Amino acid sequence: MKQLLSAAGRLVRQFPRTHLLLSMILLGGVILIALQPDTPPRKAEIQAKTITLPPRPAPKSEPETAPPVPTGPQWQTLTVKSGDSLSSLLQPLGIGASQVYGLINSDEKLERLTDIRPGETLKVSIDDSGRLTGVQYHPSRVETLTARLRGAGWEARLSQREYQKQTRFAEAEITDSLFLAGAAAGISDKLTMQLANLFAWDVDFVLDIRKGDRFRLLYEELYLDGEKVGEGDILMAEFWNQDRHLTAFRYETRSGDVEYLDIKGDSMRKEFIRTPVAFSRISSRFSLGRKHPILNRIRAHKGIDYAAPSGTPIKAAGDGKVIFAGVKGGYGNVIILRHGQVYTTLYAHMRSFARGIRVGKRVKQGQTIGYVGASGLATGPHLHYEFRINGVHRNPLTVPLPKARGINDNERAEFLIAANRLKAQMTLFAEASTLASSDVF
Numbered sequence: 487m488k489q490l491l492s493a494a495g496r497l498v499r500q501f502p503r504t505h506l507l508l509s510m511i512l513l514g515g516v517i518l519i520a521l522q523p524d525t526p527p528r529k530a531e532i533q534a535k536t537i538t539l540p541p542r543p544a545p546k547s548e549p550e551t552a553p554p555v556p557t558g559p560q561w562q563t564l565t566v567k568s569g570d571s572l573s574s575l576l577q578p579l580g581i582g583a584s585q586v587y588g589l590i591n592s593d594e595k596l597e598r599l600t601d602i603r604p605g606e607t608l609k610v611s612i613d614d615s616g617r618l619t620g621v622q623y624h625p626s627r628v629e630t631l632t633a634r635l636r637g638a639g640w641e642a643r644l645s646q647r648e649y650q651k652q653t654r655f656a657e658a659e660i661t662d663s664l665f666l667a668g669a670a671a672g673i674s675d676k677l678t679m680q681l682a683n684l685f686a687w688d689v690d691f692v693l694d695i696r697k698g699d700r701f702r703l704l705y706e707e708l709y710l711d712g713e714k715v716g717e718g719d720i721l722m723a724e725f726w727n728q729d730r731h732l733t734a735f736r737y738e739t740r741s742g743d744v745e746y747l748d749i750k751g752d753s754m755r756k757e758f759i760r761t762p763v764a765f766s767r768i769s770s771r772f773s774l775g776r777k778h779p780i781l782n783r784i785r786a787h788k789g790i791d792y793a794a795p796s797g798t799p800i801k802a803a804g805d806g807k808v809i810f811a812g813v814k815g816g817y818g819n820v821i822i823l824r825h826g827q828v829y830t831t832l833y834a835h836m837r838s839f840a841r842g843i844r845v846g847k848r849v850k851q852g853q854t855i856g857y858v859g860a861s862g863l864a865t866g867p868h869l870h871y872e873f874r875i876n877g878v879h880r881n882p883l884t885v886p887l888p889k890a891r892g893i894n895d896n897e898r899a900e901f902l903i904a905a906n907r908l909k910a911q912m913t914l915f916a917e918a919s920t921l922a923s924s925d926v927f
């Protein structure tokens with residue numbers, strides 16, 4: 487234990503990362519600026535630290551070995567250059583558009599072959615008759631996509647290497663903003679965002695934050711071949727906001743869904759996101775009568791218009807199923823999602839739909855379903871968003887949102903064991919951190 491604590495002490499670090507703050511300000515953009523209270527910014531004095539403990543024991547399951555790299559006379563390696571598509575890459579090898587079409591449309595996984603980027607490599611095999619018979623591609627550092635021609639169709643396999651994971655601890659007191667505190671605690675902007683998203687249903691990180699608020703969290707750090715490649719999920723997070731103490735535990739359900747729950751097993755989130763797009767301003771509110779800017783006559787506006795730059799991602803407001811994806815008159819490109827029996831949400835004037843979005847497709851809350859545009863009757867790029875309960879339009883800004891379902895009763899005992907294990911780990915880390923920062927060593 488003593489050895490562990492002194493190791494922790496050595497690893498306590500502090501690094502202010504002003505560029506991170508800048509990027510967060512840009513990210514928050516006009517919303518944050520617009521909502522910023524009138525108080526002048528305080529000079530931040532941040533106390534933050536992160537410590538690390540030895541890695542957890544390796545998972546019991548054997549890590550999946552990467553498939554062998556295909557070699558041999560039939561296999562050749564192609565490097566993607568700027569402006570290349572899969573077709574233009576394969577054409578000089580005598581592979582025509584119909585073969586490429588057959589390949590990428592035979593399996594959803596193979597659609598990723600249309601995402602190739604300059605500098606990446608692709609292995610292809612071509613038989614004696616000039617037919618494409620195999621493709622191997624790495625969509626990311628951990629993924630390998632392999633396709634082989636079997637008879638007339640393609641068989642695709644996506645395999646993933648396992649990251650080595652290490653549990654890390656970070657804590658910080660907020661004197662200015664959450665993002666500044668996150669930066670001082672040495673956690674990435676991605677992780678700070680994850681933290682903010684976790685508590686976003688209960689805490690407004692612009693208006694509710696007070697000097698002296700603090701957080702601590704356990705999270706995963708990811709390694710490949712001994713090299714740190716990024717941060718994984720938050721495992722547990724605690725947030726002290728004014729006189730409230732909020733706690734969230736990451737839990738993977740038996741069905742494989744990852745949820746963040748409080749100690750009672752209730753979900754941290756609501757069933758719907760209030761605002762499905764990062765907008766710069768609300769350009770039109772919900773009303774039952776207003777003059778339409780293009781049609782120039784009084785018409786109800788049964789949704790909210792969020793002005794945002796063309797191409798801004800639009801997120802699914804809740805878990806659901808696509809029941810419409812296409813053109814609908816003045817609405818232009820429209821997606822309608824059904825959420826259970828009672829709720830539907832509608833997203834209009836999209837520039838385009840996200841890859842794979844089609845009728846019948848299931849989507850998760852927060853998943854990008856399309857991009858802001860000005861299709862249909864629109865004076866400029868914006869998202870027109872509607873929220874309906876039993877087919878009746880409701881104001882998306884004010885409609886009470888139901889809480890997402892928590893843990894299933896038959897899984898509660900399992901969850902409590904996992905949550906209490908995390909709690910004990912958090913306590914251990916926090917004590918080590920306190921000792922490390924005192925004069926004991």
Ligand SMILES: [Zn+2]
Pocket residue numbers: 770787789790791869870871
């Ligand atoms: Zn509208």
